[in-house]
Amino acid sequence: MNLKQLSHMLSLSQTTVSRALNGYPEVSEETRRRVMDAAKRHGYRPNPSARRLATGKSGMIGYVLPTGAAVDIDPHFVEFLSGLGDYARSHELDLVLSPADADDEETTYRRIVANRQVDAVYLSAPRPADRRLALVNTLGIPFIVHGRSEGLDFDYPYLDIDNEGAFHEAARLLTQLGHKRLALINGNDRETFAIHRERGMRRALAASGLTLGERQVCSVTMTEENGYRAARRLIEGDEAPTAILCSSLIMALGVVRAVRDLGLTIPGDLSLVAHDDVFPWLRPENFPVPLSTTRSSIRLAGARVAERLAARISGLEEGARGEVWPVDLVIRGSVAGAPV
Amino acid sequence: MNLKQLSHMLSLSQTTVSRALNGYPEVSEETRRRVMDAAKRHGYRPNPSARRLATGKSGMIGYVLPTGAAVDIDPHFVEFLSGLGDYARSHELDLVLSPADADDEETTYRRIVANRQVDAVYLSAPRPADRRLALVNTLGIPFIVHGRSEGLDFDYPYLDIDNEGAFHEAARLLTQLGHKRLALINGNDRETFAIHRERGMRRALAASGLTLGERQVCSVTMTEENGYRAARRLIEGDEAPTAILCSSLIMALGVVRAVRDLGLTIPGDLSLVAHDDVFPWLRPENFPVPLSTTRSSIRLAGARVAERLAARISGLEEGARGEVWPVDLVIRGSVAGAPV
DNA sequence: CGAGTGCTCCAAAGCGCTTTGGCTGATTTG
DNA sequence: CAAATCAGCCAAAGCGCTTTGGAGCACTCG
Secondary structure: OOHHHHHHHOOOOHHHHHHHHOOOOOOOHHHHHHHHHHHHHOOOOOOHHHHHHHHOOOOEEEEEEEEOOOOOOOOHHHHHHHHHHHHHHOOOOEEEEEEEEOOOHHHHHHHHHHOOOOOEEEEEOOOOOOHHHHHHHHHOOOEEEEOOOOOOOOOOOEEEEOHHHHHHHHHHHHHHOOOOOEEEEEOOOOOHHHHHHHHHHHHHHHHOOOOOOHHHEEEOOOOHHHHHHHHHHHHHOOOOOOEEEEOOHHHHHHHHHHHHHOOOOOOOOOEEEEEEOOEOOEOHHHOOOOOEEEEOOHHHHHHHHHHHHHHHHOOOOOOOOEEEEOOEEEOOOOOOOOOO | OOHHHHHHHHOOOHHHHHHHHOOOOOOOHHHHHHHHHHHHHOOOOOOHHHHHHHHOOOOEEEEEEEEOOOOOOOOHHHHHHHHHHHHHHOOOOEEEEEEEEOOOHHHHHHHHHHOOOOOEEEEEOOOOOOHHHHHHHHHOOOEEEEOOOOOOOOOOOEEEEOHHHHHHHHHHHHHHOOOOOEEEEEOOOOOHHHHHHHHHHHHHHHHOOOOOOHHHEEEOOOOHHHHHHHHHHHHHOOOOOOEEEEOOHHHHHHHHHHHHHOOOOOOOOOEEEEEEOOEOOEOHHHOOOOOEEEEOOHHHHHHHHHHHHHHHHOOOOOOOOEEEEOOEEEOOOOOOOOOO
8 A cells, every 4th residue: 555546545646645644734634634544544654765765764763783703782782772662662763773893883874874774873882082973973963872972072962871970979988988998890991981980989089088099990891700800809909999889780790709709798898889770680689788889770761862862853852962860879788887 | 976976977877877786787897897986986875765665675684672661671682683783794784673562563563564674584582373473474574583483384484592402401411410309490481492491301300200390490581580589489498409400691690699598509409500692791600600501602693593584685595494503511510419 | 806815735856776678789690 | 691689778667755836716805
């Protein structure tokens, strides 16, 4: 069933039918109703390729997926996707994942924009002075960044959580509990979120006249194993920390294992706070000792990004609005006063 | 730069240019070279919407993503995606995720097929007599199933791992070690993979004259928490098992925690084997006691599915070929003889 | 009463590509 | 040597939709 057939059986022109369906004003309400009715009854659905060809719009949002033998997609991605999908579903938006060589995402961005495959894109895991943002910005396609960059000479729309504030609060709590030697097990410190977390932590320490030594900061890919290694290195080094901030629950698993292996206890010997993106399959309250966290649902962020993307596509949102969500600090059993 | 412009500057017809570019034979080699050259030099790229409209092909593969407030996307998905992306990237294939209400995926399948949005689709997590397969099969779009269904009156192409064999082997090992009371912590038993695993396990037990009681089998969503609960229920019940098979590493985390909470040890009091899909961020060898596993890389499966999908699209693969991959049984410290 | 004003609706021109059905001029073939 | 064949190219017809530029037809108003 296509437009031609439909309009023919209604004895109307394709123009009128098209307009009726797309809510244009120059068609009478009665006609519109008739058309809508017939369309529904015959299950008419406009062919998206044709529409795209005519309008240039696709009803899809894009994401360039860095891939490669050595590249692992972040497990956070799937939760973000859940949220995105939640919103997208109710608006008949599809998501196009364009796999790209992790070393050369630019070509892919150019391609999907040139091809008009998608109406908008979102970017994630931005770095300071991220070239992708500059590219996408000049390419002129609507976009939203999940996270923030830094040191760019233009503004852009983003959604981020207050990573700095979160780790500031967490560190402040620990210093208030008397901890003097803190350490940070962070994610990849080329990404802005990690930089912000470190910054927040340093600021809190500075307020108590403390500092964070170079050796008290680890920056690694967020795996259980890396959490374990980092924790061992920290604890077995001189100046062993009495409290650790950790950038992910998965790494926290490794920290907990390391602490156990070393015969220490949480929170007796070590206080631990980790960031929780709220996974359904791994929850901080179920850690051997319930884990204190800075919490922010990455899933909700996904839904919000989709919502804003949709708004930008339809012209409802414009400009470079940045949105920063506060992060909850949730205290559980894994923190205590500094050991004496 | 579009076809018209390009053909004009070459003083050729659009027909000829199009044919030259698409490798049709009715164009001389010299002309072809000239055209190819000019196309590359001017960075000509055919507009995919136009091409799609004309050919009906899109260069994209589709996946219907079940979503909903209560629906969590399986974290395995992201690893599968890594593999899929790896292959897709090198073949300029994009992946379209169409979010669907988890209770009504059919509408979405119909939509994406009717719309010709994608050239092929893949389905995952099939159930016995899965209606989606029947639907997709009659819809006539190329597809591949990751996993298998059962009880369907037609054949279909799939890629699966030997779940039954894997759990058969694992269970056999345990019985050989003298275990008499085994238990299974399985995934959702409405999905075929879970059924196969249980079947394999029962078969192995039967061979030793043992059986698996109803109460020795748990079927739950694969989260850490559910693993913990299931383990506690099993161990604290009467007829506590001396060995547990577990369908995922994430649940195994919970099992380990439960065992600890109860003051027991692995493998002294309980032997544990889990299925490992090979996540980069959680590895069985890094469990407190290195975990024995049945191992199969879900990432490789993703790549293979993409490869076969591409083959089907271009007509290189036909028919209902099923492919079943063997699963490695990897013995580590978490199994031992049955306690006396 | 004639011009102006809305309101509906339509024919036709794209959007950029592929593909069908020729049309040429050169080469073979009986 | 006329007829058949063939390689190489082209014009034009779609694919199914949106959108431009009117057209027709009441009505209103000075």
